[in-house]
Amino acid sequence: MDQWLHLFLADEKAGATMTTWEQFQKQIMGYISDPAVWTNVLFTIIKIILIYVIGRIIIKIANKALEHMLVEREKSPLKFDVRRTRTIGKLMGNIIKYAVNFTMVLMILNQFGIRLEPLLAGAGVVGLAVGFGAQSLVKDVITGFFIIFEDQFAVGDVIQTGNFKGTVEEIGLRVTRIKSWTGEVHIIPNGTITQVTNFSVNNSIAVVDVSIAYEEDTDKAIAIMKQTVSKNYETNVNMVKEPEVLGVQALVGANVTLRVTVECKPNMQFAVARELYAEIKKAFDSHGIEIPYPRVVNYHKNEKGE
Numbered sequence: 001m002d003q004w005l006h007l008f009l010a011d012e013k014a015g016a017t018m019t020t021w022e023q024f025q026k027q028i029m030g031y032i033s034d035p036a037v038w039t040n041v042l043f044t045i046i047k048i049i050l051i052y053v054i055g056r057i058i059i060k061i062a063n064k065a066l067e068h069m070l071v072e073r074e075k076s077p078l079k080f081d082v083r084r085t086r087t088i089g090k091l092m093g094n095i096i097k098y099a100v101n102f103t104m105v106l107m108i109l110n111q112f113g114i115r116l117e118p119l120l121a122g123a124g125v126v127g128l129a130v131g132f133g134a135q136s137l138v139k140d141v142i143t144g145f146f147i148i149f150e151d152q153f154a155v156g157d158v159i160q161t162g163n164f165k166g167t168v169e170e171i172g173l174r175v176t177r178i179k180s181w182t183g184e185v186h187i188i189p190n191g192t193i194t195q196v197t198n199f200s201v202n203n204s205i206a207v208v209d210v211s212i213a214y215e216e217d218t219d220k221a222i223a224i225m226k227q228t229v230s231k232n233y234e235t236n237v238n239m240v241k242e243p244e245v246l247g248v249q250a251l252v253g254a255n256v257t258l259r260v261t262v263e264c265k266p267n268m269q270f271a272v273a274r275e276l277y278a279e280i281k282k283a284f285d286s287h288g289i290e291i292p293y294p295r296v297v298n299y300h301k302n303e304k305g306e
Contacts, residue, residue, distance in 0.1 A: 044111050051111075055104040062096045090155055090170060091148060139191035140174045147171060147190060157200035158267045161193050199267050203240050206262050206269035208276045211255040213290040218256060221289050222247060228283040229260055229276060236275065238268040243276070255292045 066089050146152075148171060153159045157168050159178065166180035176193065178186045212221050222245055229243035243262035250257040260280075264272045284291060 047111050048108050051107050055100050059097055059100050063093055066093055140189045144173045144190040153198050160197040204264050204269040206264050206272040208260040208273050209257050210280050211257045213292045214254045216289055224283050224287055228279050232279050238265050238272050
């Protein structure tokens, strides 16, 4: 009797389980086949796409507006600092991009039914905790602000900080990007920038030292150098002032060193110096002025020791 009762209860339990499973299947099928559900999903997808597209359009319009403002400021008769204007323009572009992307993410989350009030409150608490824990991050941001505010350097400047030297490609709120002349890009946290040498603020000086043989006529060589550098000044757009031949700089061994200095545009001293070296070498060759080079002199004694 007990066995039959046990089997009956087992059959009732299985029937109840099958009924629950069938109800769950019916609910799923009813949810999937409900046109209102797919209509809501379609509208949600369309809204997300519209939010994304509008966000991209806003960023592009803002960047175009910033570019237009920078161009107008460069053409302005008030002569604003182009370096600082370009740097602030890039920084403002980054801030707008971050702000629009953050707003776009919040709006997309709202489409999925996520309430923004608790999320923003939680983000505030997390931000406060991060502010206490990530002191280096706060230091980077504050230092980046003062770099731009004090105009220590700008985008396009050639600077050196520590062991890194190159052209500033970007100044962000947290990091600065410097590209060396060989192509490497150095990403430096702003908080570690304690000392900067800026090579792009003032004009540079090119120093050209040319040696001639001790036996040569010094006055003749100086006159040739003056004529050569003056002629080069007429065609070289990187020279700010006419080169100055200082005369004899040093007497070392069998060499007489003559020096030329010229004021150039920022960071153009090396290019100007290379060009002057080449022109002076050609001028000396054409006038028979000998540039010293290593020589070997052999002395042969006769049997008398003479």
